[in-house]
Amino acid sequence: AANWQAAVDTLAKKNVNVQCGTTVTSIDEAGLDFQSVEGASNSRLDCDLVLWTAGSKPNSVLMNIVGDGAVPERDLSGRLVVDDTLMVRWEGEHPLADKIFAIGDIASTPTALPKTAQVAFQQSEYAAWNVWASLQGENQLRFRYTELGEMLSLGVSSGAITGPSGLPINFSGPAAALARRLVYAARMPTPAQRLVAGSRIFRDAPIRALSRLFDAASRPDKAK
Structure with missing residues (x-):
């Protein structure tokens, strides 16, 4: 909350109008319509350029990960479902199922985590160890996130x-x-x-x- 407020204050000092809790209902060549409260009438904003910067789905390359009739499990957003060692879970038998891991915002973990670089950075160390462990027959580590x-x-x-x-x-x-x-x-x-x-x-x-x-x-x- 403190970082959010600092960001809003910084943008306000630069004459940037921040509209929070607002839904864009339509976009056309002259601008956009938005609602600040659900059920309220639309407000109009005329503009020359509209930029969409929110992520919407995982990289399409992930949709092509298949093998011998097996497909990876995905959540409702299309992210790869992993277990607590970050190993990808499969529907069907895959010859390399125990050697494929996913981290970061493409991975759907057993416990919901923020889709941030901090999470991916911590996951990378566990995934690297677990890849090595899967090749050497060693015990794999369960990922534990430390909020920093x-x-x-x-x-x-x-x-x-x-x-x-x-x-x-x-x-x-x-x-x-x-x-x-x-x-x-x-x-x-x-x-x-x-x-x-x-x-x-x-x-x-x-x-x-x-x-x-x-x-x-x-x-x-x-x-x-």
């Missing part, structure tokens, strides 16, 4: 961070942007990559400073 909070980029010089559940960590602005970049630099796989990512933080500092000055000068309350 959330970080958002809100432009070149701003961000928002919410800590894990139970920890009162909520802050936004330039400090959150810096903390976010430091965390990502620390999570790079090799020392060389961590060094490059870390050096870019300080290399880009003048750009971020100019961005903050521009944002401050362009705010509606400063333009009077």
